[in-house]
Amino acid sequence: MRDTLQLTLCLTHDCTLRCAYCYAGRKYAHAMTREVAELGMETGLAEALRTGRGVDVSFFGGEPLLEWDLLRHCHAYMERRAAELGVAVRYGITTNGTLLNRERLAWMAERDFLVGLSVDGSPEMHNVNRRYADGQGSHAAAAAALALMQEFPTLRSRVICVVNPANHRWLSEGVQWLSTHYNGIIGLNFDYWSRWSDDEFESLCRQLEALQEKMLESYRAGAPVHEENIEGKIWSSFREGERSCAHCTIGEQEIAVSVDGHFFPCSRMVGVGDTPEITFGDVYHGIDRARQAYYVATRGNATPECRLCSLRHRCLNTCGCTNYAGTGSINRVSPFLCNLEQKLIDVADSLAETLYQESNPAFMQRFYRV
Amino acid sequence: MKINPSTRKKNLLYPMAAAVVLAACQQQQRLGGVLLLPPGVQPGEPVVKPQEEKENTRPQRLGGRMKQMMPGVRQQPLPGKKRASR
Ligand code: SF4
Ligand code: SF4
Ligand code: SF4
Numbered sequence: 304m305r306d307t308l309q310l311t312l313c314l315t316h317d318c319t320l321r322c323a324y325c326y327a328g329r330k331y332a333h334a335m336t337r338e339v340a341e342l343g344m345e346t347g348l349a350e351a352l353r354t355g356r357g358v359d360v361s362f363f364g365g366e367p368l369l370e371w372d373l374l375r376h377c378h379a380y381m382e383r384r385a386a387e388l389g390v391a392v393r394y395g396i397t398t399n400g401t402l403l404n405r406e407r408l409a410w411m412a413e414r415d416f417l418v419g420l421s422v423d424g425s426p427e428m429h430n431v432n433r434r435y436a437d438g439q440g441s442h443a444a445a446a447a448a449l450a451l452m453q454e455f456p457t458l459r460s461r462v463i464c465v466v467n468p469a470n471h472r473w474l475s476e477g478v479q480w481l482s483t484h485y486n487g488i489i490g491l492n493f494d495y496w497s498r499w500s501d502d503e504f505e506s507l508c509r510q511l512e513a514l515q516e517k518m519l520e521s522y523r524a525g526a527p528v529h530e531e532n533i534e535g536k537i538w539s540s541f542r543e544g545e546r547s548c549a550h551c552t553i554g555e556q557e558i559a560v561s562v563d564g565h566f567f568p569c570s571r572m573v574g575v576g577d578t579p580e581i582t583f584g585d586v587y588h589g590i591d592r593a594r595q596a597y598y599v600a601t602r603g604n605a606t607p608e609c610r611l612c613s614l615r616h617r618c619l620n621t622c623g624c625t626n627y628a629g630t631g632s633i634n635r636v637s638p639f640l641c642n643l644e645q646k647l648i649d650v651a652d653s654l655a656e657t658l659y660q661e662s663n664p665a666f667m668q669r670f671y672r673v
Numbered sequence: 674m675k676i677n678p679s680t681r682k683k684n685l686l687y688p689m690a691a692a693v694v695l696a697a698c699q700q701q702q703r704l705g706g707v708l709l710l711p712p713g714v715q716p717g718e719p720v721v722k723p724q725e726e727k728e729n730t731r732p733q734r735l736g737g738r739m740k741q742m743m744p745g746v747r748q749q750p751l752p753g754k755k756r757a758s759r
Contacts, residue, residue, distance in 0.1 A: 501674060537687075540687075606676065608677075608678045609678065611678045613679050613680055613681050614679045614681065636676060637676075638674035638675050638676050638677075641674075641675075641676045641677060642674050642677065645677070645679055652685055652687075655685075655687045656685065656686040656687050659688075660686065660687075670687075
């Protein structure tokens with residue numbers, strides 16, 4: 304169980320990019336006011352105090368670095384208030400890298416930020432979706448940011464690679480590209496909002512198999528590629544007969560504050576004021592307790608089929624935002640999720656079985672500490 | 674595509690090792706910090722991950738599929754602000 308409250312501040316809906324899978328920048332190119340940000344932080348602090356937790360503050364957008372002054376203001380405000388109240392705080396940011404520079408990275412590294420950089424793999428894969436308003440691909444900027452990040456060896460970082468129907472055909476090459484330019488953790492972020500056709504899903508499966516081969520080779524070469532979905536599935540097999548996965552904590556340990564001050568139950572559900580049915584209060588009225596209770600009571604997985612499934616403890620079937628994206632309901636899984644989870648588990652198990660049988664040193668070290 | 678419960682028997686060719694509490698949360702799947710057991714904990718002993726880190730993903734399009742989710746709960750308008758009408 305996580306012992307922190309995840310407080311996400313969407314500093315702006317504006318963005319330097321116009322990624323095909325994102326609404327940011329199109330209609331609501333405005334920034335959060337200081338007032339909204341401060342009230343949002345106060346809500347997070349009060350909630351953390353009430354529940355005895357620390358706070359993870361995450362700056363999100365749009366592109367949060369467009370609001371660099373606001374970000375620094377929020378950091379200073381939070382540091383001061385958290386110290387007054389005795390609440391532990393950590394910080395993170397998700398950025399597309401276009402506005403990263405050495406000075407900003409140094410500032411964040413000094414403050415122990417976790418920097419999540421969005422790079423969708425190789426140039427071919429990335430530029431399918433991640434473009435500037437004029438249609439130009441943005442891979443060069445992302446690659447430059449990635450290179451810059453490596454100048455800060457102690458910086459906590461990760462790379463996020465979105466996989467959607469339009470770019471998935473480059474998936475294994477894309478991860479290969481990332482692993483040769485970055486040695487941290489790569490997180491594939493599958494697009495559950497899109498409708499994947501059967502053909503697209505089949506070709507995604509072929510890509511995951513190719514990725515499995517690449518990961519196998521990387522372990523054999525002693526320089527393992529770490530992809531968190533697949534590694535997560537290996538870990539998930541390690542708890543016989545028990546839930547391997549913590550349950551979704553939406554409504555309880557997640558508050559995402561939208562630019563205009565609405566509270567959303569998970570940062571992946573933050574909208575632009577167009578989905579009031581999934582908010583639970585706002586900075587001016589506070590947390591709506593009735594709706595919070597609704598989330599807590601409703602979250603989890605209520606899909607009847609899953610009760611019979613032998614993989615239910617290794618499956619992401621309780622993630623509210625993923626379920627919401629696929630079915631409109633936080634506790635119902637979508638067919639895409641079901642099929643993808645089974646594929647990921649197959650890929651992970653066959654990778655792990657091979658490496659275990661080979662007594663691969665890097666594998667044994669990572670998963671068995673021997 | 675259909676939801677297809679698996680009947681696969683669990684008979685993995687790699688054994689259970691150190692039990693690790695995992696967060697299923699998509700934003701929490703950062704395993705880097707989970708991999709080493711805390712000092713004094715033996716492999717095989719369940720451990721609770723000490724501190725999770727927040728990961729973000731970019732905001733994505735929200736469709737209008739949520740109609741039924743919270744029947745009867747009303748949205749309060751923010752003072753002085755018109756809600757976006759989309
Ligand atoms: S960089 Fe992020 S916020 Fe900007 S358009 Fe792309 S996905 Fe959206
Ligand atoms: S694999 Fe499919 S049926 Fe099994 S628990 Fe996951 S979503 Fe449910
Ligand atoms: S909805 Fe998913 S991503 Fe959000 S808190 Fe729950 S498990 Fe995590």
